[in-house]
Amino acid sequence: MFKAFLIKYGEIGLKGKNRHLFEDALCKQIRHALRKIEGEYLVTRDQGRIYVHCQSEYDYDETVHAIGMVFGIVGICPVFIVENTGFEDLKKDVIDYMRQVHPEANQTFKVAARRANKAYPLNSMELNCELGGVILDAFPEMKVDVHKPEIMLNVEVRQKIYIYSKVIPGLGGMPVGTNGKAMLLLSGGIDSPVAGWMIAKRGVKIDAVYFHAPPYTSERAKQKVVDLAKQVAKYSGPIYLHVVNFTDIQLYIYDKCPHDELTIIMRRYMMRIAEHFAKETGCLGLITGESIGQVASQTMQSLAATDDVSTLPVYRPVIGFDKQDIVDVSLKIDTYETSILPYEDCCTIFVAKHPVTKPNLNVIRKSERNLDEKIDALMEEAIKTTEVLVVS
Ligand code: ATP
Ligand code: MG
Numbered sequence: 001m002f003k004a005f006l007i008k009y010g011e012i013g014l015k016g017k018n019r020h021l022f023e024d025a026l027c028k029q030i031r032h033a034l035r036k037i038e039g040e041y042l043v044t045r046d047q048g049r050i051y052v053h054c055q056s057e058y059d060y061d062e063t064v065h066a067i068g069m070v071f072g073i074v075g076i077c078p079v080f081i082v083e084n085t086g087f088e089d090l091k092k093d094v095i096d097y098m099r100q101v102h103p104e105a106n107q108t109f110k111v112a113a114r115r116a117n118k119a120y121p122l123n124s125m126e127l128n129c130e131l132g133g134v135i136l137d138a139f140p141e142m143k144v145d146v147h148k149p150e151i152m153l154n155v156e157v158r159q160k161i162y163i164y165s166k167v168i169p170g171l172g173g174m175p176v177g178t179n180g181k182a183m184l185l186l187s188g189g190i191d192s193p194v195a196g197w198m199i200a201k202r203g204v205k206i207d208a209v210y211f212h213a214p215p216y217t218s219e220r221a222k223q224k225v226v227d228l229a230k231q232v233a234k235y236s237g238p239i240y241l242h243v244v245n246f247t248d249i250q251l252y253i254y255d256k257c258p259h260d261e262l263t264i265i266m267r268r269y270m271m272r273i274a275e276h277f278a279k280e281t282g283c284l285g286l287i288t289g290e291s292i293g294q295v296a297s298q299t300m301q302s303l304a305a306t307d308d309v310s311t312l313p314v315y316r317p318v319i320g321f322d323k324q325d326i327v328d329v330s331l332k333i334d335t336y337e338t339s340i341l342p343y344e345d346c347c348t349i350f351v352a353k354h355p356v357t358k359p360n361l362n363v364i365r366k367s368e369r370n371l372d373e374k375i376d377a378l379m380e381e382a383i384k385t386t387e388v389l390v391v392s
Helices: 014-037 060-068 087-101 126-139 191-201 220-234 246-256 258-278 300-307 323-333 361-371 376-383
Strands: 004-009 041-046 049-054 073-082 108-114 151-157 163-166 168-172 181-185 205-212 237-244 387-391
Touching: 004 060, 014 041, 014 049, 014 060, 014 258, 041 168, 049 060, 060 073, 060 108, 060 168, 060 237, 073 087, 087 126, 087 151, 087 163, 108 126, 108 361, 181 258, 191 205, 191 220, 191 323, 205 220, 205 258, 220 323, 220 387, 237 376, 246 361, 246 376, 258 300, 258 361, 258 376, 300 361
Parallel strands: 108 151, 181 205, 205 237
Antiparallel strands: 004 049, 004 073, 041 049, 073 163, 073 168, 151 163, 237 387
């Protein structure tokens, strides 16, 4: 029925002179999303409007779903595009549209015409009145409501004429690739995939690091992280997932440092290694799934202790979220079912019975001096043996 979609975008419009860069990025992401499904599509940018033209048979639901995964879109409007062959034809087209799209024909409506093509003989006001009258004549049970219409019938007169009334909500945000790149510390839990998704939604490209501790953590635990990265990548585009073998560092810390400080010190080494890869790949920040007070390692003092080792900004988009808020997002983005699979992670295995909740930085730094002898070599080895998987 529909041969095209009008793509509505929000904040991109605020970008002044850079606007076309954002629009281009959005077109690129839409093309990328549509490449994954069958059908031929043409994505065009025209006078501040982006259209997806369907040039072959296509599946409506699949197409809307694919476009709906692209960040930067606030609404997807299935649109009728008709030739501009005079007002008599337009009347017929509008009736035809209403009959096909709103067959109930008993709702309230308003016509919102826009004459972008000033050569058209009727102006916007005249179009509103005339077309409103035409609809009332054809569908006696319809009523006009200019304040809260159930159907807002948009008629845009350009070279061609665009008729639409449905707006399918998009995810919002900004197109990926318009705001630099960041390195996500991705575990198998609920929080970090959500954190990565949220930053990607702001237009940031994502790469990821996972700290693996075989044989304490299994291949299946690793596969779970790969699966989570895959799900996030459906929105964010391909993710370079760095799988770091963290066992020797963990065992060394376990051997040399007070056990109540293990989690904090481990976390500090994770940050250091993540930062290494971040800098190597041009990332401008780190991302974690931490939320204040969720566990001992996420008190204000603990967060300060992990921040202490990073020279890059650490982004924690779920910092003020309750667990349920995070779960809600993970359900929406479809990572939840994978996140709750019961595979162990390296932090739960080496966790102390009574971890410090208010670590003192000087004390932690002092404990880390116990590692002086071998830690540099172990870090180097971990970095050298890191496996990089391209997940898409
Ligand atoms: P998540 O649900 O993301 O696992 P969590 O509530 O289990 O978070 P922690 O285990 O304390 O919290 O981890 C806090 C953050 O540290 C995680 O959100 C993640 O960003 C990072 N992190 C923890 N473990 C790992 C790991 N094995 N590999 C990579 N990052 C990790
Ligand atoms: Mg975790």
